[in-house]
Amino acid sequence: MSALSDYRRREQSISYSAEPAGMGLEQELMTINMGPHHPSTHGVLRLILTLEGEIVRDIKPIIGYVHTGIEKTAEQKAYWKVIPVVERMDYLAYYFNSYAYCGAVEKLLEVEVPKRAQYLRVIHMELNRIMSHLVWLGTSCIDLGAIGVWWYCFREREAVLDLFEMSSGQRMHTRYFQVGGVIEDIPRGWAERVKRFTQTMRHRSEQYSALLDKNEIFLQRMRNTGTVDEETLLDLGVTGPLLRATGNPWDLRKAAPYCSYEDFRFKIPVGTTGDNYDRYRVRHAEIIESCEIIDQALDGLPEGPFITEDRKVALPPRHELATSMEALIHHFKLVTEGFRVPPGEVYFPIESPRGELGCFVRSDGSSKPARVHMRDPSFVNLQATAPASRDTYIADLVATLAMLDPVLGGVDR
Amino acid sequence: MAWNPGEDVVAVQRAPKPGGAGGAYRAFGETLRGLKTTFGRMLERPVVYQYPEEKVPVYPRFRGRHKLHKFADTGLEKCVGCSLCAAACPADCIRVVAAENTPEHRVSAGERYAAVYEINLSRCIFCGYCEVACPFDAITMGHDYEMSDYNRTDLIFTKEMLLAEPLERTPLRTEDE
Numbered sequence: 347m348s349a350l351s352d353y354r355r356r357e358q359s360i361s362y363s364a365e366p367a368g369m370g371l372e373q374e375l376m377t378i379n380m381g382p383h384h385p386s387t388h389g390v391l392r393l394i395l396t397l398e399g400e401i402v403r404d405i406k407p408i409i410g411y412v413h414t415g416i417e418k419t420a421e422q423k424a425y426w427k428v429i430p431v432v433e434r435m436d437y438l439a440y441y442f443n444s445y446a447y448c449g450a451v452e453k454l455l456e457v458e459v460p461k462r463a464q465y466l467r468v469i470h471m472e473l474n475r476i477m478s479h480l481v482w483l484g485t486s487c488i489d490l491g492a493i494g495v496w497w498y499c500f501r502e503r504e505a506v507l508d509l510f511e512m513s514s515g516q517r518m519h520t521r522y523f524q525v526g527g528v529i530e531d532i533p534r535g536w537a538e539r540v541k542r543f544t545q546t547m548r549h550r551s552e553q554y555s556a557l558l559d560k561n562e563i564f565l566q567r568m569r570n571t572g573t574v575d576e577e578t579l580l581d582l583g584v585t586g587p588l589l590r591a592t593g594n595p596w597d598l599r600k601a602a603p604y605c606s607y608e609d610f611r612f613k614i615p616v617g618t619t620g621d622n623y624d625r626y627r628v629r630h631a632e633i634i635e636s637c638e639i640i641d642q643a644l645d646g647l648p649e650g651p652f653i654t655e656d657r658k659v660a661l662p663p664r665h666e667l668a669t670s671m672e673a674l675i676h677h678f679k680l681v682t683e684g685f686r687v688p689p690g691e692v693y694f695p696i697e698s699p700r701g702e703l704g705c706f707v708r709s710d711g712s713s714k715p716a717r718v719h720m721r722d723p724s725f726v727n728l729q730a731t732a733p734a735s736r737d738t739y740i741a742d743l744v745a746t747l748a749m750l751d752p753v754l755g756g757v758d759r
Numbered sequence: 760m761a762w763n764p765g766e767d768v769v770a771v772q773r774a775p776k777p778g779g780a781g782g783a784y785r786a787f788g789e790t791l792r793g794l795k796t797t798f799g800r801m802l803e804r805p806v807v808y809q810y811p812e813e814k815v816p817v818y819p820r821f822r823g824r825h826k827l828h829k830f831a832d833t834g835l836e837k838c839v840g841c842s843l844c845a846a847a848c849p850a851d852c853i854r855v856v857a858a859e860n861t862p863e864h865r866v867s868a869g870e871r872y873a874a875v876y877e878i879n880l881s882r883c884i885f886c887g888y889c890e891v892a893c894p895f896d897a898i899t900m901g902h903d904y905e906m907s908d909y910n911r912t913d914l915i916f917t918k919e920m921l922l923a924e925p926l927e928r929t930p931l932r933t934e935d936e
Contacts, residue, residue: 423849427847427849427888428849430849430884430886430888431849434884494797498800501806504806508818511817511818511820511821512818512820512932513820514820515818515820515821515822515887515900516821516822516885516887519884519886521886521887521888529891533818533819533820553796556792556793556795556796557793557796557797559772559774560774560775560785560789560792561785561789561790561793562777562782562785562786562789562790565774565775565777565782565785566777566778568774569774569776569777593770595762595763595764595767595768596762597764600764600767601762601764612767613767613768613769614764614767614768614769615769615770615771616768616769616770616771617770617771618770618771618773619773623773623774624771624773627771627772627774628771630771631769631771661891667894674894677892677894678843678894681843681846681847681891681892682843682846682847
C-alpha cells in the first residue's frame, strides 16, 4: 500500500466521540473540510469536522497555513530591527506584540522607561484594544448575518487607524514602540482628537448595544451556545475575555501591573456562564473600559522625555547629529551593530485583546537575540474550539469560532 | 479562586431567555429599536471617500514611498553613500554602491556619493528605519501610497526615480484636520 498522505492520516486519526443517534434511522458520520478558505474561519484556519447530520461530533483544527517563521527571522536581526518583524504576527494587536518584545528586552537591559513613554504606550495599546475588538465584533456579526454592524464597526476602526497614522506614521505595523520608550512624541492636536474619539466611541458602543443586546435572533444564536466551564479553560491555558466570560477575573493589567497600569482606575468585566453571549458582553464592556483608561492617561499625561536618556540603547536626538561627534558615533554604532544585551533570559507577559501575550527572549550577550518566542493567546485559545462546539449544530460552531476570536497570523507566527 | 481583585470586577448583564412572550415582544420591539438606530445614521454625513477619483489625504507623518533629496541651493545630492540606511533596513531592500567624488565630477556634498542607489519596493515594509538612520536627511519617507505595478522588476526604484518629484502629489492633511 502506498504511503498515506498527511491529510489521510489525520482524517483517519479522528476518533468519534459519540455513537450515531438518529431517530431510528441508519446514519453515518461524515467528515468534511471547513477551510482553509472559508470566510467564517477568520483567516486560513482549516477545521476537519465529523458531522452527524447537522451536529458536530468531532473537530480537528489544522493550522500552519500562514506560518512565516517570524521567530526564526528575529534571531538574525539586531534587537531594534526585530520590532517591525514581531509586530507582524498578530496583525490586529501590533502594539501589543511590539510592547511584549520591547518590555522583555527592557527587562534584560534593566532600562528605566520614562513615565511619559509609559503613558503614551498605554494610550496606544488601549486604542489598539478597541480597534481589535471592533474588528472582532464586525466580523463576528457578518458570520451571524448582521452585516450592518460590520459597517459601523469598521467606521470606528477607521477613526482609530487615522489616529495611529497621525501619531506614528502608519496605520498598521507602526513600529512606534522602541526599546526604552517611543520613537517620537505625539503631534500637536493628537490628544484632543483622541479625547473626541473616546467620546464618540462611548456613544457608538451604545448604538451597537441597541442593535444587538436584546435582538431576538442574536439571543437565539448566542445564549447558551458554545459554553465551556472555567476548569476546562484553565486546564487548556485559555486566558483573556474567554476566561473572563466564565467569571474568572484574571486580567494581567490588574493581576501583575506593567507599564503604569496601576495608575488607572478601571473595572474588569466578567461574565457568569461562559457562553457566547457572555463573551460578547465582556468584550463590549472592555471597549468602554479602554475608553476610560485612555481618558485618564491623557488627563495625567506627564511632561518629560519620551525615550530613555541612556545613549547606549536609544538613538541620540537628531539635532545633535550635526553638532556632536559623540552623538554621531553613537548613532552609527547603534544603527549598524545595535546595542548589546547582557546574557540572560526573560519572559514578559502582557494582556493582549485575546489574552496573555508573553514574549520570551534569551540573550547570549551579543547584539542579536539568541531566541525569541511568543506565547500567542490565539494559539492557546484555539484549543477551546473543540470543547465549545462538540455536539452542537454546525451553525453554532460558526458563531462559537467567531466569538473565540482567533487571529491566524498570531496562531501560526 | 486563586486571585481576587475585589471590587474592580463588574459582572456583565445576563441575556434574557430567548423565545416565549418576551421573545415575541423583542421580535418586534427590539427590531424596531435596531431599525431606529439604523435609520438614525441616514442623517449623518457619509464617511467614505470616492477613491480613486478622490484621493485619501494623509497625515504629515505618513510613511509612503521613499524620496531622495538634493540641496536646494547647490543642486548637489545629500546622500554621501554611507550605506547606513542599508544597514538599518530590517527587510534588506536597499542597495548602495558608493563612489568617490572628483573635482570634475561632483555629485554630492561629501567625499563620496551613491553611484548606485536602489530600493526594492516589493520587499520594503515601510518601517521608516532608513529615514531614522540617515544622518544627513538624504532619504525621507514621502507620502505616495499608490505604487502597484505590473512587473516586479519595475518596483526596483533607482536613484533617478527616487530623486524625481512624483507626478501627482498626494493630498496632505493639516495637523489639526
